[in-house]
Amino acid sequence: MSDGQKGKIGRREFLGGAATAGLILMKPELVRGTAANSAVRVGLLGCGGRGTEDASNLIDTGGARVTALADLFQDQLDKAKTHFDKIAQSKGLAGVDPSQMFVGPNAYEQIVSSKEVDAVVITSPPYFHPQHLEAAVKAGKHVYCEKPVAVDVHGALKVIEIGRRAQGKLSLDVGFQIRNAPPFVELVRRIHAGALGKINSGEVYYYAGALDRPSWEGASPTEKRLRNWVWDRVLSGDIIVEQNIHVIDVCNWMLQGHPVKATGAGGRGTRSDWGDAFGHFNVVYTYPEDVHVTLNSTQFNKGWWDVNERLFGSKGTSESHYSGPCAIYGDEPWSWAKADTSSSNDTKKFSAAGAFSDNLAQADPEKKKAFIESITSNQFHNQAALGAESALSGMLGRTAAYRGEEVSWEGLLASDEHWDSGIDLNNL
Numbered sequence: 520m521s522d523g524q525k526g527k528i529g530r531r532e533f534l535g536g537a538a539t540a541g542l543i544l545m546k547p548e549l550v551r552g553t554a555a556n557s558a559v560r561v562g563l564l565g566c567g568g569r570g571t572e573d574a575s576n577l578i579d580t581g582g583a584r585v586t587a588l589a590d591l592f593q594d595q596l597d598k599a600k601t602h603f604d605k606i607a608q609s610k611g612l613a614g615v616d617p618s619q620m621f622v623g624p625n626a627y628e629q630i631v632s633s634k635e636v637d638a639v640v641i642t643s644p645p646y647f648h649p650q651h652l653e654a655a656v657k658a659g660k661h662v663y664c665e666k667p668v669a670v671d672v673h674g675a676l677k678v679i680e681i682g683r684r685a686q687g688k689l690s691l692d693v694g695f696q697i698r699n700a701p702p703f704v705e706l707v708r709r710i711h712a713g714a715l716g717k718i719n720s721g722e723v724y725y726y727a728g729a730l731d732r733p734s735w736e737g738a739s740p741t742e743k744r745l746r747n748w749v750w751d752r753v754l755s756g757d758i759i760v761e762q763n764i765h766v767i768d769v770c771n772w773m774l775q776g777h778p779v780k781a782t783g784a785g786g787r788g789t790r791s792d793w794g795d796a797f798g799h800f801n802v803v804y805t806y807p808e809d810v811h812v813t814l815n816s817t818q819f820n821k822g823w824w825d826v827n828e829r830l831f832g833s834k835g836t837s838e839s840h841y842s843g844p845c846a847i848y849g850d851e852p853w854s855w856a857k858a859d860t861s862s863s864n865d866t867k868k869f870s871a872a873g874a875f876s877d878n879l880a881q882a883d884p885e886k887k888k889a890f891i892e893s894i895t896s897n898q899f900h901n902q903a904a905l906g907a908e909s910a911l912s913g914m915l916g917r918t919a920a921y922r923g924e925e926v927s928w929e930g931l932l933a934s935d936e937h938w939d940s941g942i943d944l945n946n947l
C-alpha cells in the first residue's frame with residue numbers, strides 16, 4: 520500500500536513503534552486516514568489450510584488486508600490468490616498484485632522484504648519457523664507465527680533470541696489462540712485465584728483422528744514429505760510438538776510454569792500413512808511442587824475425538840474440552856454458561872485448520888483482534904519465549920517417549936538437539 524500520510528508520519532513509523540507521545544493519544548484510525556489505507560497489510564507465508572484461515576480471520580476481525588502471498592509451491596499460491604482476491608473483491612478492493620506473489624525456496628525472503636507488507640503470518644511447516652521468523656524480524660515486520668515455533672531445542676532457543684531482538688519494536692504473536700477463548704480465560708482466572716485449592720495432579724489429552732491429506736501420486740519422495748509434512752517427524756516435530764502442544768500450552772498456562780521432567784512411551788501403532796510420526800504418546804510430566812500430569816494422545820482413532828485438560832486439586836476438579844464442558848466442580852463450582860454438553864463425539868466438528876465450535880468459537884477472532892490492536896496501538900506483544908516454552912515442553916515429552924527414559928528440563932536444554940531434514944529446497 521502506498522503511504523497515504525505523506526509529509527505527516529510514515530506508515531512504518533506508526534506501525535513500527537516510533538510514534539510520538541501525541542500520536543499515541545489519538546485513535547489509530549484518525550491518524551491513518553481511510554479504511555482502505557489504514558488497514559494493517561498482511562503477507563501470508565505458507566498458503567495452506569491454517570494460513571488461509573489465519574489471514575482470513577485477520578481480515579474479518581482485525582480489518583487487515585492481505586497484500587502479499589508466498590509459498591514453496593505455485594498451486595498453493597494460486598489457490599490462496601483466488602481465495603483472497605474474492606474477499607477483496609467483495610469489499611470493493613483490489614486483489615493481490617501479481618508483483619506480490621512469491622514462489623519457491625526464497626519466497627520467504629521476498630515476502631518479508633516487501634514494502635507492501637506490515638505483518639507476516641508464518642504458516643509454513645514447523646521445521647521452517649525459526650528461519651522464517653528470523654527473516655521477518657530482521658526485515659522489521661510484525662509477525663503472527665503459528666505453533667510450534669520450532670521442532671527442536673536448537674530452534675526453540677533461537678526463537679527466544681529472536682524474540683529478544685523484536686522486544687519493544689515489533690509485535691510477535693504465537694498461534695495459541697485458546698489463550699484468548701473467553702471460556703478458557705475465565706476458567707484459568709478462577710484456577711489462578713485458587714478455585715481448585717492445591718493442585719496435585721492432572722490429565723491432559725488430545726485424541727484425534729488421522730489427518731486426511733492427498734497422496735500426491737507422482738511427486739518425488741522429497742516433495743511428498745514437504746506436501747504431507749504433518750506425517751513427517753522432522754518437518755512437523757511429531758504429533759506431540761505439532762498438535763498435542765495445544766493441551767500442553769494450556770496446562771503450562773494453568774500451572775503457570777513448565778514441566779521439570781518427563782517419562783514416556785509412544786509409537787506408530789496402526790498408523791497407515793507412509794510417514795514416520797508417532798500415532799500416540801503417553802507421557803507423565805512432573806511440574807514444580809510434584810504436580811504430576813499425564814498427557815495421552817492419538818492421531819489415528821476413528822469415529823470419536825476429544826481434547827481436554829483436567830486438573831485435580833484439594834478444593835475441586837476442572838475440565839476444559841474443546842467441545843463440551845468447561846467447568847469447575849467442588850467447593851467453588853462454576854460452568855461456562857454457553858458450553859455445549861450435548862456431545863463431544865461429532866467428528867465433523869473437528870477441524871485440522873483449527874476452526875472449532877463451542878468453547879473455542881471465539882478463540883481465533885479474539886486472538887486476531889488482539890494481534891492487530893497490538894500493532895495499531897503500539898502496545899506490542901512478544902510471545903516468542905512463551906511459544907518456545909510450550910514447544911520445549913512438547914519436546915521434553917517427545918524425548919522421554921523416544922528414549923523410554925526420564926528426561927529433565929535442564930538435560931533437554933543442554934542437549935541442544937538440532938534436527939536436519941536433509942532436504943535441499945533448491946533441488947526438489
Ligand SMILES: NC(=O)c1ccc[n+]([C@@H]2O[C@H](COP(=O)([O-])OP(=O)(O)OC[C@H]3O[C@@H](n4cnc5c(N)ncnc54)[C@H](O)[C@@H]3O)[C@@H](O)[C@H]2O)c1
Binds near residue numbers: 627642645694696745
Ligand atoms: N493454531 C491452530 O489451531 C493450528 C491449526 C492448524 C495448523 N496450525 C499450524 O499452522 C502451520 C501450517 O499448517 P497447515 O495445516 O496450514 O499446513 P498446510 O500443509 O496446509 O500448509 C503449509 C503451506 O506451507 C507451504 N510450504 C511448505 N514449505 C514451505 C517453505 N519452505 N516456504 C514457504 N512455504 C512452504 C506448503 O506448500 C503449504 O501451502 C503449522 O505450523 C501447523 O502446526 C495451527
